[in-house]
Amino acid sequence: MPNKIDDARNRWEETSLNKVLNRFPEWREEFVTGSDKPVDRLYLPEGSTEEEYLEKIGFPGEYPFTRGVQPTMYRGRLWTMRQYAGFGSAAESNRRYKFLLEQGQTGLSVAFDLPTQIGYDSDAPLAAGEVGKVGVAIDTLADMEVLFDGIPLGKVSTSMTINAPAAILLCMYIAVAEKQGLERRSLRGTIQNDILKEYVARGTYIFPPEPSMRLVTDTFAFCTAEVPEWNSISISGYHIREAGSDASQEVAFTLANGIEYVKAAVKAGMTVDEFAGRLSFFFNAHNDLLEEVAKFRAARRIWARIMKERFGARDPKSMSLRFHTQTGGSTLTAQQPDNNIVRVAVQALAAVLGGTQSLHTNSREEALALPAEDSVRLALRTQQILAHESGVTATIDPLAGSYYIEALTDRIELEVWQYIDRIEALGGMIPSIQEGFVQRQIQEAAYRTQKDIESGKRVVVGVNKFQAEERPPRDLLKVDPAIREVQLARLAEVKSRRNGERVSATLEALRKGARDTDTNLIPLILAAVQEYATLGEICQILREEFGEHHETIVL
Amino acid sequence: MVAETKKAGFCRILIAKPGLDGHDRGAKYIARALRDEGYEVIYTGIRQTPEAIVKTAIQEDVQFVGLSLLSGAHNELFPRVVELLREQGAADIKVFGGGIIPEEDVRALKDKGVLAVFGPGTVTRDIVAFIESAR
């Protein structure tokens, strides 16, 4: 039904617009988002009604949560500034954590090295060259004690990026906190614990999907009962995006993984409202600011609907998609690294305008190395400037009502539902992963993006356009190569001090428990951890009982 | 698309990810791109030990091994691959690397027998040029 706005648009196009276009054509045939989707010249009111607003957009803190998960958002409390950090030894990382807390960071985020993430001790043959490189090396509870030495775990929430052995690190954290005299009931934090995305985008899996899901649901049950303030999972899209997916795929595959976890927990006997309030998410903040804002809003709306309609959640908390965001690492360049500061600022702004609960901002040299102190401080300052100087926190969901943002939110939502439906048709996320469907989608998107960069269609400033003479990079952080020897010495020392018999006993109990799917493994893991069993020893038992996963390579 | 004149004959290349790093976006892209350029590419996935990589290289009698690594373990793992190739009578197989490798480590890697190192922002053209000049 033509209306006044349509008529006016036609008139505008025929007169003012065409006059200019005839003399100055637009500099591109087609404009696209960061995800390669078409962008119109102008967005206009869709003639939306009050019903539509109430149904699709609504109010912050209320279903469908499009505008945000809390009624006051940043007016009540700013997002948590939580810089992912960790490298080398526990002592070095402890120093970095204290530095960050002093500089005004409001939550901790622990990065573990690859051997730790994959369940190997620092002395394992496969750990050669990897100890302490991408995160802190944790072999036993002793390392964990040093990691948090002098940091009051009762006053700070800690996020740990750990997946396959998440249960073990959680137990270590609890053990450290209890040694600090704290009650586990009061502990706040998150374990990433999102094994499904490991199979498609990150690669730090250990066991096959079925026993891995069992470990995940065991942690849900344990946390619900014993650590109720803890987020037992951070269902992640960040890595899926980094692997090359576009914005809609990032949301779709993340929420599809979420569906899988909820299904598994329900199958394990929990009721939705028991645990769903403690599910959290983790997204990427990529280059295209407006698309990212729309993406976050769409994600909230879709998850709310899934939880309510598919899983029958009643508690609004179960329907609220709370998320942490990290600015997109793969967008940063080695060329002209200072440009990255600007990229991160734009990406952080997207996350804030998108309503994130927690944020990590990358540092300028991250295409080359882990950040030096002054770089990470600058990254933190970026968040603080946004929070205190930019004014965007003064109102909630400020971009709502933008014709473009609402159109984009709707479009992303549509695309996400299409992916979710396809995955359901394949039998869910696990068959989709085993069959390679998800990996193929990500691969194709990654391939197209890179081809566009190589052809120049997609501009990367400083790399394929606006290049400059490169200066050698400034002092980059170097991980002390002696870290491996240091860890080996510590390991030997811990092994000599501990009670070998008790360690064996706890490990045997764990083995027995692993064979019985009705047993919750977390208390057994906690017992082993408290006796200073090593991460590798615990994982070895589980490897023997569960088997190891082998990649389904899709090329 | 081919920037340089390709030499006649077939060229077999192994793309491998040594160590524990699971970021395979780049390796997969390069494998596919090199196939598009007319090379025969073998890709063996993540979490490969240097021993397995070398065994594969020898069985497949590749001319090049491209190692992709983003976890910082390149100083240990890349030279190990070169060393093992030499020990097993395959010193003529040429090794190149890519990923997150600081400029200051490149010199040492080259001294240890890694012929070229490709950092972030590398495009397929660069790798093809290297392969054609080194064949």
Added chain:
Amino acid sequence: MDLYAGVLAAEPRAVGRAISLIENRDAQAEALIDRLYPHTGKALMIGVTGSPGAGKSTLVDRLIDRERGAGRKVAVIAVDPSSPFTGGAILGDRLRMQSHATDPGVFIRSMASRGSLGGVAAATGDAVRVLDAAGYDTVFIETIGVGQTEVRVVELSDLVLLVLMPGAGDEIQAMKAGVMEIGDIFVINKKDLPGADRLRLEVEYVLSFKNPQGGSDEPVVMASAVNDQGIDELAAALGRRLAQSRADGSLERRRRFRIGRELEGILSRKIHELLDVHVEVSKQLGGWIEELYRKEARPYALVEQQIERFLKDRGKEADT
């Protein structure tokens, strides 16, 4: 490097290099094959064919386990298609055989088809001889997997394993005579997928027509390679079939047939090469095409002319 000695000693570098020589049609390759020939004829050649995605590589991986368990050395040639546009290839089959990555008793070689039709590469026939001479007891030849055109694998193998999977349209494929005649043992992989039983019935139905009198009585094996199910049955079926073919002479007939086919192939190639020396086919081809296109020449007469020229030249050579 003395490739002859190296191959006989099963040195991986020598075996790998020898296969490359053959792939690249190196001048030394033919002499090497002749030298190695007396040392061949011991290995069991098992062809593995079936549609892409049926799980051939994973199945071969499991069979390698069983072979190694029985103390036998195993080699695999896995063929993947070359791109008709770029000439390149992604050789990805060995990914699914990673568990044998460091076993010295296992040798895996990927080959690109390099334009060859028939499901294997032109060099596959000679490449498996190298592996035979190197002492591998069992050689699996895994084809590209495009079904009907995979006749070459029959020529190269002592036994052919045909791998099917439910839901891939194999129900219809199974009906196509060419495919069913290729296999000696039939496997339905991914047996947990819907349609597996129906597929089995259809395959058994078609097989009942194939050999009303004799041939293989082997039932269709149901397997799930990924879950390591049905593999022992498959290995047993292979063993029985092999024993039978030894006993009833069909193995020997088949091997003689293969030699005959290979000989024909070599003769054909050599004659062509010989002709080419005198007649320079590749140089002249463009001109001949033009003449024929313009109807200024006739095809058979043109070729006869060239043969005449060739015989004359050779005659002159013989006189000098």
